[in-house]
Amino acid sequence: MTVQYTDRTDRTGFVREWEQWHREKEEVLAGPHGFLAITGLHWLSPEPARFDDAPGAWSGTGEGVVVELAEGEELTVDGTVVRGRYAFGVIAERDSVYVAAGDALIEVAKRGGHDILRPRHPGNALRAAFSHTPAYAPDPRWVLEGRFLPHPRPRPVTVGAAVEGLEHVYDSPGQVEFELDGTTYRLTAFNGGAPGSLTVLFTDATSGVTTYAANRSLHLAAPDDEGRVTVDFNRAGNLPCAYTDLATCPLPPAENRLPVAIDAGERIPLERGGRD
Structure with missing residues (x-):
């Protein structure tokens, strides 16, 4: 009724x-790191790959997502600055891990059985134009x-x-x-x-x-x-x-x-x- x-x-x-x-x-x-701030949807493979909107070379491996940061690159994970090689471990389906890179937030996630990377930048044009x-x-x-x-x-x-x-x-x-x-x-x-x-x-x-x-x-x-x-x-x-x-x-x-x-x-x- x-x-x-x-x-x-x-x-x-x-x-x-x-x-x-x-x-x-x-x-x-x-919000500053909401969905309108996303600048890329990157599908990770075993071969390390670099992307314009995130530091590091990223891969999806048997031990989960791995990032290899070059000299001068860093991420902040759970409040700790990390450099060099960092392994996130296996991420569960529909889970996400968020790490900071300057004013950006990098989402590391698994969707449909695939490891993905979604950087979120506050200055993204889609977010800036939203009313x-x-x-x-x-x-x-x-x-x-x-x-x-x-x-x-x-x-x-x-x-x-x-x-x-x-x-x-x-x-x-x-x-x-x-x-x-x-x-x-x-x-x-x-x-x-x-x-x-x-x-x-x-x-x-x-x-x-x-x-x-x-x-x-x-x-x-x-x-x-x-x-x-x-x-x-x-x-x-x-x-x-x-x-x-x-x-x-x-x-x-x-x-x-x-x-x-x-x-x-x-x-x-x-x-x-x-x-x-």
Whole structure:
């Protein structure tokens, strides 16, 4: 069912909370070392390679990522300055390690089984030009009461990625069911960042029209003891791939492609030709 906001005070508070969510999300995105600061997506191989936007020669080896710093080059790792050869060890899938190089932050990560390097420079042109992300006006109509339907045990789900040929595998604890205009829908959910919370990746009839074509993401608080969960499509947000080709964002599972228009949440970024 739809959660109703019946008085002006509730509506004002609802809008204020949404504006705070949107503002905080954009502050992370456009922060000095946020996704808009990324200058390169480098795929590491066993052969050491140098890149214009990071010191050192980098390789992905049997012992994990290794950097070989030439004379005069240095990185700061966990507050310690390192020179010469440094081994990061094996980095787990979807984990990242961040090291400092002057005012830049170098992300060393593993995505889809591949070691990658993503330097983040505060002066990157994409970050400098960013102003805001267009979004639909928040509307209580899009706050729905859903129900979490857990699987007997988590199921591995393989999805594509914004980078062609790359795949991600996530454990799905269950599905989220909700009703919209008399029709029931179910979306496969993945684990969220907080214990018990959920993340849903989806597309809908607005995708590629007013919202980003590849995906949008919705974070849900942990279901209550009866399995109820709030599905607030006003907080359907863009992933980093909506702004830059230097992201490896996952795509939604096939069953999460809704046939209806979700006219809520963030729209196509200005950087991709979107309009206010």
